[in-house]
Amino acid sequence: MKEEELLKKRLLELSQKAYTQNIYTYTHFLNEYEQSIYKEVQKDLTFVDSHLEGGHEYFTRAIVIFGSEEMFGYKGEIPLVCVRISPVFDKFAELLTHRDYLGALMHLGIERHQIGDILVDKKTAYVFCFEHIAEVLEKELVKVRHTQVQVTKILSEEVKFTQKxxxxxxxxxxxxxxxxxxxxxxxxxxxxxxxxxxxxxxxxxxxxxxxxxxxxxxxxxxxxxxxxxxxxxxxxxxxxxxxxxxxxxxx
Known part of the structure; x- marks a missing residue:
């Protein structure tokens, strides 16, 4: 219950900051329960535009963005990016799971709320995260289990994952x-x-x-x-x- 109240307080603070300072604000990545709390309090935040953004259609984790072009008169940049993790040597690559990729990210000291969904497509994974996390992954993630990998930041239209x-x-x-x-x-x-x-x-x-x-x-x-x-x-x-x-x- 305490965590729920802290999240509600944080949502209110971010919405008020966006409204009073005329700037875009956003949360960390919220899980489904936290998104449900946001939707519960959204009716009390009608003074500011807000929406969930997960990076793809069927997201599980998402950030809340407070503000809009209609409200501020300028278009803000969404602080969410996507990186592609692929094997350096495809021939010797393992078929890695969601848990394998998540474990490798946690091993780098990245906290779960700093990354969104991890989409696994055969030997490639797509990770939605914040810009500064993408930079860390590009520099430091070199192996997932026994597979050497390379990390590349890509545009959303370059995501080749098709939901099955x-x-x-x-x-x-x-x-x-x-x-x-x-x-x-x-x-x-x-x-x-x-x-x-x-x-x-x-x-x-x-x-x-x-x-x-x-x-x-x-x-x-x-x-x-x-x-x-x-x-x-x-x-x-x-x-x-x-x-x-x-x-x-x-x-």
Whole structure:
């Protein structure tokens, strides 16, 4: 609770600074729970424009930017950049995981809130981070596990990562959140309810603890420890009133 209150206080301070000094301000990278807190207090920060920026469409971690061109009359630079980590010798490179890359970054003394998402595509990884962190990585990151790597700062349009989805379809008793989660990850309704009570479920970035929330086509549902999925098309109902639904699970 103390950390939650500190974050709310920090969000208010940054919003007031942006408003009174006519400058852009921004947070560190927020996880999904912290983003949910931001969305909760956003209604009290209407005196300043603000939005989340993660660097790509399906971000999990993001910064909050306070300010806009409409508000200030000038366009501010987004302090978020992307670096590409690739093997020096592709032939001898290992197939590294998200955990491998994160471990290598932590080993350099970089704190988790200083970097955003790490997208892994075969033998290449894309890391979203602050400009000064990118400079550290370009100079100091030379190896991930046993693989020698090179780090290059790139433009967002140079990110070659394409989000992959695994389609899962089936019938649910209703479009209740707990029922749809059960279908997505093959869980019992009881276990889905425990995840909700444990504050591990987010719908469109908002923390939800009630399984009776009705999800709709286009909603993005994230379950900490399991993954993220999009609610796709709805089919016809069965004779018993069960709803056919197609889910797209992020791989």
């Amino acid at each position: 989805f695994q389609k899962k379809e089936g019938f649910v008793s209703s479009m209740r959140l707990d029922s749809v989660i059960s279908l997505a990850f093959g869980l019992s309704r009881k276990n889905s309810a425990l995840l909700l009570k444990g504050q591990k479920v987010f719908v469109n970035g908002k923390l939800l603890i009630g399984g009776d929330h009705k999800v709709e086509t286009g909603d993005a549902v994230s379950v900490r420890g399991y993954g993220k999925f999009l609610v796709g098309t709805l089919g016809k109902q069965s004779k018993k009133g069960r709803q056919f639904v197609v889910l797209e699970i992020l791989c």
